Amino acid sequence: MLTDWQQALEAEGLPLSATSTEQEAAAARTLARRATSKEDLVLLLDAVGLPGDDDTLIALLPLLNSPEGAPDMKQTPTASPNAFEATALSMHYADHPMAEITSATGLSEDEITALVDAQQRKAGAGETDDTTLAGPAADPAVDDSVQQLLAWAEKHPTAGIRNKAARVRADVAELTARRAAEDAQREAEERVAKLTAELEKAKEALRAAKAGAPTAAATAASTPIRPGNGNGRTREExxxxxxxxxxxxxxxxxxxxxxxxxxEAYDAAHQAPAAKVG
Incomplete structure (x- = not known):
């Protein structure tokens, strides 16, 4: 009991921070979703001390749960879910971060979670609204590189997106390793083909040498040079x-x-007998 009183006294001593404009706007939107008419909304805003001027009311009227709006507005039933809820559902199914959804729609995380659960129950019962089937009106231009995109996905609060990023990184690593292996294999095959061609050429030269076929250099060396001035002849000749x-x-x-x-006369005289013998 003493502990409870101490906690209560400590809580009374805590400083209270002033409500920010964003908090007031979020509270006003929450009240508008609970209100059934314009008059009901005005009473709720006044009860909690929030502004109820015309500009505020005009912005909050589309959030009412009732088709009743401003007197000069055409009374048409609002769609279920409303525009903000449909936007939240669309962004959720497009895997947008929760913080981005809450900032764009003004809904809290609990409201978005409840909205998604309700929509899933409707989908299971075959009552899915047409508004949730459509994706975002226009996807923003994506200028990030693949690495930046993966880094974003890896830090995403949704587990499914993080798992996708992990699978993509694993696939990229596998493809990179496979390409490197295939490049190395291709280079090795090209080198083997080149060495095989050189080996076949060397084998042909070896077979020719074993068979006694003179090479081009040997044929040129064995051909006697007998110029007409006597050069190339021995002293005895x-x-x-x-x-x-x-x-x-x-x-x-x-x-x-x-x-x-x-x-020339000597060569002719000595070649003639050889020709006769042949």
């Missing part, structure tokens, strides 16, 4: 040419260059 030339009436010096005519 030149001595034999001089001996043959003297025996066949050609004049040649004991040393030095041998004339081209003598060399």
């Amino acid at each position: 030149l001595a034999a040419i001089r001996t043959w030339a003297r025996a066949n009436g050609h004049k040649v010096a004991d040393a030095g260059m041998i004339r081209k005519v003598v060399l």
Whole structure:
């Protein structure tokens, strides 16, 4: 008992903060949703000390639970749910944050939760209002990058959106790893193909060498160079040419260059017998 009195005394000593304009507006909207007529709304506002001027009443009349409005307004029944509630439902089904819904509609979180529950009960009974089936009038332009969008989704108060963000990140990570693996595999295959081609070329050269087929370099080296001035002939060949030339009436010096005519005559004389033998 003593503890209860102490708590009560402490509570009386707490300072009371002044009501803000936003709080007064929210309270006025709550009263308007409970009022059944304009006069009822005026009495409720006066009872709690909230302003009831014409501008305030004009803004609150669409929230009344009764079709009664201003005297000069056309008396048409209001839709159920009203415009604010329909907007709240639409934003909720579009996965907007709760804070954004409350700021746009003026409804409290408890009211939005109750509204969603009631709408789900109607949907289960087949009584869903047409106003809740339509999505937002226009989606805002999304300029955020994928990473920024995922970061927003990961911090979202709705568990379903956070789960979606986690799945998207997992899928992106899987695709990134798969692309890296496929790129590495493609590079390895290209390298293997190049090395295989070089190996086949080396095998062909090895088979040719084993079969004794002369290579281009060997063929060029084995071809004798027999220019007409005697270059490329050995000393013994030149001595034999001089001996043959003297025996066949050609004049040649004991040393030095041998004339081209003598060399051609010597080559012709020695090629003719070889041709006859062949």
